Amino acid sequence: xxxxxxxxxIPLDAENVFSNFxxxxxxxxxxxxxxxxxxxxxxxxxxHRVIVRLGGPLIDALWVSEIIFLQxxxxxxxxxDIGKELPFPLKNWEHxxxxxxxxxxxxxxxxxxxxxxxxxxxxFIIKPIMHLQxxxxxKKYSQYFCKLSRSKI
Numbered sequence: 006x007x008x009x010x011x012x013x014x015i016p017l018d019a020e021n022v023f024s025n026f027x028x029x030x031x032x033x034x035x036x037x038x039x040x041x042x043x044x045x046x047x048x049x050x051x052x053h054r055v056i057v058r059l060g061g062p063l064i065d066a067l068w069v070s071e072i073i074f075l076q077x078x079x080x081x082x083x084x085x086d087i088g089k090e091l092p093f094p095l096k097n098w099e100h101x102x103x104x105x106x107x108x109x110x111x112x113x114x115x116x117x118x119x120x121x122x123x124x125x126x127x128x129f130i131i132k133p134i135m136h137l138q139x140x141x142x143x144k145k146y147s148q149y150f151c152k153l154s155r156s157k158i
Contacts, residue, residue, distance in 0.1 A: 006129070009118075010140055012113050012146040013113070020082070023082045026084075028046035031043065031055070033145060050072060052071070067090055094124075096122055099118070116142060
């Protein structure tokens with residue numbers, strides 16, 4: 006199953022946005038309805054890992070992702086993480102983070118997520134949940150980076 010989400014325009018150049026893909030951003034874009042504790046955030050370069058404990062009083066799940074790819078060209082910076090340890094019912098996970106130049110000193114972020122559960126019908130059932138969880142990022146990216154650009158002026 007694939008989900009693609011696109012942020013609002015961000016008033017910073019792509020390289021600046023990429024250099025601020027850090028633990029602070031990761032925490033800021035997390036939706037309020039999915040409690041999360043970051044146990045490890047190594048960064049966004051190949052070989053780096055992110056380990057997160059998801060859930061609250063009723064759910065306790067570990068999510069381990071590893072960055073496997075980074076590519077930079079004149080118009081885009083892309084890095085890919087894959088799930089190494091995923092919460093049930095996820096079986097496979099690939100997340101392409103694309104920071105795309107849209108003008109001079111502005112860009113947008115595209116999240117391209119491909120996932121599979123243990124059954125194809127379950128992929129469809131959880132798709133609205135995935136859209137909700139990752140859809141909040143569209144506005145949160147813009148808010149985070151707008152605030153960052155104002156603080157650097």
